[in-house]
Amino acid sequence: MYSSEMQVRVRYAETDQMNVxxxxxxxxxxxxxxxxxxxxxxxxxxxxxATGVIMPVxxxxxxxxxxxxxxxxxxxxxxxxxxxxxxxxxxxxxxxNESGRLLTTGKVVLYFLRRANMExxxxxxxxxxxxxxxxxxxxxxxxxx
Amino acid sequence: MYSSEMQVRVRYAETDQMNVxxxxxxxxxxxxxxxxxxxxxxxxxxxxxATGVIMPVxxxxxxxxxxxxxxxxxxxxxxxxxxxxxxxxxxxxxxxNESGRLLTTGKVVLYFLRRANMExxxxxxxxxxxxxxxxxxxxxxxxxx
Amino acid sequence: MYSSEMQVRVRYAETDQMNVxxxxxxxxxxxxxxxxxxxxxxxxxxxxxATGVIMPVxxxxxxxxxxxxxxxxxxxxxxxxxxxxxxxxxxxxxxxNESGRLLTTGKVVLYFLRRANMExxxxxxxxxxxxxxxxxxxxxxxxxx
Amino acid sequence: MYSSEMQVRVRYAETDQMNVxxxxxxxxxxxxxxxxxxxxxxxxxxxxxATGVIMPVxxxxxxxxxxxxxxxxxxxxxxxxxxxxxxxxxxxxxxxNESGRLLTTGKVVLYFLRRANMExxxxxxxxxxxxxxxxxxxxxxxxxx
Numbered sequence: 001m002y003s004s005e006m007q008v009r010v011r012y013a014e015t016d017q018m019n020v021x022x023x024x025x026x027x028x029x030x031x032x033x034x035x036x037x038x039x040x041x042x043x044x045x046x047x048x049x050a051t052g053v054i055m056p057v058x059x060x061x062x063x064x065x066x067x068x069x070x071x072x073x074x075x076x077x078x079x080x081x082x083x084x085x086x087x088x089x090x091x092x093x094x095x096x097n098e099s100g101r102l103l104t105t106g107k108v109v110l111y112f113l114r115r116a117n118m119e120x121x122x123x124x125x126x127x128x129x130x131x132x133x134x135x136x137x138x139x140x141x142x143x144x145x
Numbered sequence: 146m147y148s149s150e151m152q153v154r155v156r157y158a159e160t161d162q163m164n165v166x167x168x169x170x171x172x173x174x175x176x177x178x179x180x181x182x183x184x185x186x187x188x189x190x191x192x193x194x195a196t197g198v199i200m201p202v203x204x205x206x207x208x209x210x211x212x213x214x215x216x217x218x219x220x221x222x223x224x225x226x227x228x229x230x231x232x233x234x235x236x237x238x239x240x241x242n243e244s245g246r247l248l249t250t251g252k253v254v255l256y257f258l259r260r261a262n263m264e265x266x267x268x269x270x271x272x273x274x275x276x277x278x279x280x281x282x283x284x285x286x287x288x289x290x
Numbered sequence: 291m292y293s294s295e296m297q298v299r300v301r302y303a304e305t306d307q308m309n310v311x312x313x314x315x316x317x318x319x320x321x322x323x324x325x326x327x328x329x330x331x332x333x334x335x336x337x338x339x340a341t342g343v344i345m346p347v348x349x350x351x352x353x354x355x356x357x358x359x360x361x362x363x364x365x366x367x368x369x370x371x372x373x374x375x376x377x378x379x380x381x382x383x384x385x386x387n388e389s390g391r392l393l394t395t396g397k398v399v400l401y402f403l404r405r406a407n408m409e410x411x412x413x414x415x416x417x418x419x420x421x422x423x424x425x426x427x428x429x430x431x432x433x434x435x
Numbered sequence: 436m437y438s439s440e441m442q443v444r445v446r447y448a449e450t451d452q453m454n455v456x457x458x459x460x461x462x463x464x465x466x467x468x469x470x471x472x473x474x475x476x477x478x479x480x481x482x483x484x485a486t487g488v489i490m491p492v493x494x495x496x497x498x499x500x501x502x503x504x505x506x507x508x509x510x511x512x513x514x515x516x517x518x519x520x521x522x523x524x525x526x527x528x529x530x531x532n533e534s535g536r537l538l539t540t541g542k543v544v545l546y547f548l549r550r551a552n553m554e555x556x557x558x559x560x561x562x563x564x565x566x567x568x569x570x571x572x573x574x575x576x577x578x579x580x
Contacts, residue, residue: 012470012480013312013463017305017360023202024176024303027169028448035447035506045447046506057168061206070307071470071481157325157335158318158457162450162505169448173303180302180361190302191361215452216325216336313492314466317459347458351496 002134003079006036010072020067026104027060030093033076034108037091041130053124055089055110062106072097083128083135087112087120147279148224151181155217165212171249172205175238178221179253182236186275198269200234200255207251217242228273228280232257232265292424293369296326300362310357316394317350320383323366324398327381331420343414345379345400352396362387373418373425377402377410437569438514441471445507455502461539462495465528468511469543472526476565488559490524490545497541507532518563518570522547522555 008029016022035045045055068074077094084090088111095104114121153174161167180190190200213219222239229235233256240249259266298319306312325335335345358364367384374380378401385394404411443464451457470480480490503509512529519525523546530539549556 009467011463012306012466013314015307016302017307017309018199018201019307020201022172022303023205024169024172027167027172028446031169031447032444044506054163056163056165056212057209059206059208060168061204063204064202067201071479154322156318157321157451158459160452161447162452162454164452167448173301176302177299189361216334308489308491310491312462313495314459314462317457317462321459344453346453346455346502347499349496349498350458351494353494354492357491 001079001081002037002041002131003077004037004040005075005077006033008032008074008076010068010070010074012070015070018067020069021072023062023064026062026064026095026106029074029076029095030060030062030078030091030106030108033078033093034091036076037078038127041127043127043130048124048127049115051124052115053121054113054115056113057108058088058111059109060106061108062104064104066097066101066103068095068097068103074098074103080131080134083131084123086122089123146224146226147182147186147276148222149182149185150220150222151178153177153219153221155213155215155219157215160215163212165214166217168207168209171207171209171240171251174219174221174240175205175207175223175236175251175253178223178238179236181221182223183272186272188272188275193269193272194260196269197260198266199258199260201258202253203233203256204254205251206253207249209249211242211246211248213240213242213248219243219248225276225279228276229268231267234268291369291371292327292331292421293367294323294327294330295365295367296323296330298322298364298366300358300360300364302360305360308357310359311362313352313354316352316354316385316396319364319366319385320350320352320368320381320396320398323368323383324381326366327368328417331417333417333420338414338417339405341414342405343411344403344405346403347398348378348401349399350396351398352394354394356387356391356393358385358387358393364393370421370424373421374413376412379413436514436516437472437476437566438512439472439475440510440512441468443467443509443511445503445505445509447505450505453502455504456507458497458499461497461499461530461541462492464509464511464530465495465497465513465526465541465543468513468528469526471511472513473562476562478562478565483559483562484550486559487550488556489548489550491548492543493523493546494544495541496543497539499539501532501536501538503530503532503538509533509538515566515569518566519558521557524558 014021014025075096079092091108093106112121159166159170220241224237236253238251257266257268304311304315365386369382381398383396402411449456449460510531514527526543528541547556547558
């Protein structure tokens, strides 16, 4: 398993008149969670796109257990439970508040597509190499940070 | 079953650099779909909140089958497959483009909460009365518009 | 002068915990106001982009006189006070609520750029032709709708 | 003068199909700039609201000189050129990219309002005390960080 964490502070713009974060804005928190998760591996999603591979979101699921509030410093935890094989990658994501309470859980499925023809493609080799050490059965796993 | 449709045009702000609607923005399309669905029944979510009942989103799921593009005039179809019993309501939602192609499917679960104490409450009576005719087994259903 | 109106309903996502529309979201209301303003002239911004001309926003100003609230059906009024000459176009925009109260005024300056080289270019001929009749000094002006 | 800086990374959601940050999203960058500016003074906007004072945006102006792109690590510089007197506060804001190029300049005017009656009120005493040292004519100013 590969797992990483990053923090994001709730903006005023992200609240709604229920005095909580609008549910649709978790898509952005999950997005930054995944991007920083890759960055912690030494990978840049921006550079990936520059090589012609894009990763559109194909499936997005979340359960909202407790609300997040304005100015909360949230922790987004992003995990890969399996090494992706093929064109599909599945992230599990969790959002915690400062007291460590779990607010939201989610699962996001993305595809690897070649931008030129929008055809499915395999996970790029460099990503595979960076991720593989975290999925050695019975082996010691590298520490994330 | 109760089912309704409404249209929404894709804003420039809602696209991203993949030249499609950012996945997180479907939360807003689904939201307006549900709100107009209630309005077509003669119910106003705004007035519901004024009576002290709020409907936070508890679960949100979507599959993105095909992308929506800038300026597309989308049709959002919103359905209740069962008459809600208790504090939980489950909407099924679909987004179609102008050629009638299905772009996105989703399921959204909301709770009825009493704002004063944030406790679960039953679906308001008025909503129940408006919806009930659509769920008479074997019965004729009223036409939506 | 060329002037047009369109309506937009406030989404829950667009409110913030001050129980009003977040000021940044007026950028989207102004955007749809401009786009529909062009559409009422028989022009499509989407098609304009397809011809290789883009219109980035260069300057954006607004005064927020009164707040807009959830579910308000707003009227966005969009005006050109002068026929653009060259690469610059300046829209004046106003937002009214259902009781006809003026909520927001704004001014938005955009440039015409050729996407291929990002160089300034003149307003496309077709747009000029459609707009010109509204700026004949002392002349009768076509009715907008 | 009081001036502070903070950083914000461009999210994918914030780009549009022009491959740049959508202009309306700068409202959020400016917002986090102001909030962190206050936090660096030891002030929390969240706590301010808890005391019954809100700060709605009354005027918002920006010039977009150069575009920001996905994943850019932007620096938002927020300045008060004058010590506010009364119910009005005026921030000057600038956005720079990682190479130090100025992308956007803006001016944002906010009012201090008492939430209970929505009446104008003076800047809270604590804020005045924290800001005053930066506006002593001819005096040494405290360093910001």
